[in-house]
Amino acid sequence: MRTSPKILIVEDEEALSLLLAYNLEAEGYQVESVARGDEAEIRLAEDVPDLLVLDWMLPGVSGLEICRRLRAREATKTLPVIMLTARGEESEKVRGLAIGADDYVVKPFSVPELMARVRSLLRRARPERIANVLSAGDLSLDRETKRVRRAERDIHLGPTEFRLLEYMMEKPGRVFSRAQLLDAVWGFSAEIDERTVDVHVGRLRKGLSRGREADPLRTVRGAGYAFDETFGKN
Numbered sequence: 001m002r003t004s005p006k007i008l009i010v011e012d013e014e015a016l017s018l019l020l021a022y023n024l025e026a027e028g029y030q031v032e033s034v035a036r037g038d039e040a041e042i043r044l045a046e047d048v049p050d051l052l053v054l055d056w057m058l059p060g061v062s063g064l065e066i067c068r069r070l071r072a073r074e075a076t077k078t079l080p081v082i083m084l085t086a087r088g089e090e091s092e093k094v095r096g097l098a099i100g101a102d103d104y105v106v107k108p109f110s111v112p113e114l115m116a117r118v119r120s121l122l123r124r125a126r127p128e129r130i131a132n133v134l135s136a137g138d139l140s141l142d143r144e145t146k147r148v149r150r151a152e153r154d155i156h157l158g159p160t161e162f163r164l165l166e167y168m169m170e171k172p173g174r175v176f177s178r179a180q181l182l183d184a185v186w187g188f189s190a191e192i193d194e195r196t197v198d199v200h201v202g203r204l205r206k207g208l209s210r211g212r213e214a215d216p217l218r219t220v221r222g223a224g225y226a227f228d229e230t231f232g233k234n
Contacts (some may be wrong), residue, residue: 002218004029004030004037005029005030005031005048005049005050005051005122006029006031006032006047006049006051006052006071007024007029007030007031007032007047007049007051007053007118008031008032008033008034008040008044008051008052008053009021009024009031009032009034009053010033010034010035010036010037010039010040010052010055010063010183011035011053011055011059011084012032012035012036012052012053012055012057012058012059012080013055013070014035015108017033017035018033018220020033020111020114021033021051021121022154022204023111023114023115024115024118024198026121027115027118027119029118031051034062035058035059036059036060037058037059037061037062037063038056038060038061039060039189040054040058040061040066041061041066041069042067043072047180047183048075048076048079049079050080050122051079051080051081051082051118051121051122052070052079052080052081052085053081053082053114053118054066054081054082054084054101055084056069056084056085057085057086057087057118057181058085058090063083063084063085064099066102067083067101068099068100071099075103076095080102080122080123080125081101081102081103081123082102082103082104082105082114082117082118082121083101083103083104083105084103084105084107084109084227085104085105085106085107086106094164100172101230102121102125103117103121105117105231107169114138121229122136132144134166134169134170136169136172136227136229136231137214137232137233138150138151138217138232138234139167139216139231139232141162141165141166142170143166146162148162148165148207148208150208150213153209155207156207157204157207158203160185160186161200161203161204161207162201163185164185164200164204165182165204165227166210167184168183168217168226168227172226172227172228172229172231173224173226173227173228173229174226175218175223176221176225176226177223177224177225178194178197178198178224178225179193179194179224180224181197181224181225182194182196182197194214197225201217201219201225203228204217205217214231215228216228
């Protein structure tokens with residue numbers, strides 16, 4: 001279940017990768033780790049995380065080249081990237097930042113300092129992932145109280161519908177396939193038919209809209225569902 005920011009670690013030093021994953025998970029983040037640059041590119045093409053912790057020197061494809069390619073793609077050009085490196089020279093730091101890294105940490109580093117940098121970068125780049133209340137038009141979702149309101153009325157949703165709405169509201173306009181929604185809301189191990197997503201989206205729609213109220217969800221034929229980025233702006 002993905003209700004907190006997801007961080008991808010790309011680091012080939014196993015001990016360091018495990019240390020980072022342990023500390024990030026302790027902070028409440030969803031964490032995935034890969035050890036090669038080419039593996040990272042595959043994962044990034046499948047699902048864009050909320051933040052990338054990227055080693056400079058990697059087997060397969062270098063961290064510098066991965067960062068350059070990310071900045072050239074529309075889906076990842078604003079993905080927050082913290083680059084890890086043993087290179088401490090100022091010229092190398094400038095090179096890393098110039099290629100598109102948002103922050104730069106030289107090994108060995110303080111883990112608490114890195115955690116603070118992660119929090120700061122997420123807060124600046126993805127405020128919707130840490131905000132307690134998500135809002136669009138006359139619709140609001142409160143993560144802490146688990147309440148959803150539209151205009152002056154409370155909307156009563158089941159826990160699955162709540163998670164679906166929360167996940168899609170975090171990235172308005174982005175189209176999620178049924179498989180992506182199953183992964184995010186039910187989890188990797190869920191053995192559930194993709195048609196189950198359609199059933200729960202239908203229930204969510206029924207709860208969100210009455211009469212002639214605009215539907216905040218958008219169905220993209222053959223692709224999946226999205227929270228309509230134009231909702232409340234017309």
